[in-house]
Amino acid sequence: MSDQILLSGNLQEVTKKALVWLLNKKPIKELRDWGTAFSLWPPHFTTSCCGAEFGAFSAARFDGERYGMLPFSSSRQSNILVIEGTMTRKMARAARIVYEQMPEPKYVMAIGACSLEGGIFWNSYNTVLPSEVGIPVDIYVPGCPIRPEAIARGLLTLQKRIMGHDSIKM
Numbered sequence: 001m002s003d004q005i006l007l008s009g010n011l012q013e014v015t016k017k018a019l020v021w022l023l024n025k026k027p028i029k030e031l032r033d034w035g036t037a038f039s040l041w042p043p044h045f046t047t048s049c050c051g052a053e054f055g056a057f058s059a060a061r062f063d064g065e066r067y068g069m070l071p072f073s074s075s076r077q078s079n080i081l082v083i084e085g086t087m088t089r090k091m092a093r094a095a096r097i098v099y100e101q102m103p104e105p106k107y108v109m110a111i112g113a114c115s116l117e118g119g120i121f122w123n124s125y126n127t128v129l130p131s132e133v134g135i136p137v138d139i140y141v142p143g144c145p146i147r148p149e150a151i152a153r154g155l156l157t158l159q160k161r162i163m164g165h166d167s168i169k170m
């Protein structure tokens with residue numbers, strides 16, 4: 001018998017599993033997590049007035065880009081969705097589409113009291129929370145209006161979490 005290797009089964013599936021196994025091994029996992037944590041790119045997507053504070057966070061004084069957060073024009077190349085305060089039912093549909101277009105691994109940061117529990121619009125007929133439309137939130141940052149420093153703190157917390165406990169999903 002020659003020393004040929006007989007491969008059987010679904011080669012594509014086996015390759016995918018081997019790739020996931022490899023990506024979750026140290027030190028590749030640590031390198032991947034470090035790279036992900038410092039390249040969190042949100043799509044340009046504003047739901048409400050907390051968006052003005054997020055704009056201030058991205059501008060010169062607070063310089064959000066120094067944390068690796070670069071607002072990007074395409075949701076297909078983005079990996080963090082920032083829900084900025086109130087979300088109307090109409091906007092929630094768009095948010096869900098944007099979230100579904102983003103590749104894994106992806107994260108959601110919800111900022112402002114309105115995204116936590118409704119804020120001043122808590123009893124409005126036309127607002128919803130991210131969890132009600134199937135958008136899982138990784139980190140909430142409270143405040144009304146939220147300060148750019150609080151967004152920075154929330155981002156640093158998320159970065160620590162990504163580097164500590166994350167695992168790739170495919």
Ligand code: SF4
Nearest residue numbers: 050085112113114144
């Ligand atoms: S939390 Fe305050 S600033 Fe933010 S969207 Fe709600 S009302 Fe506006």
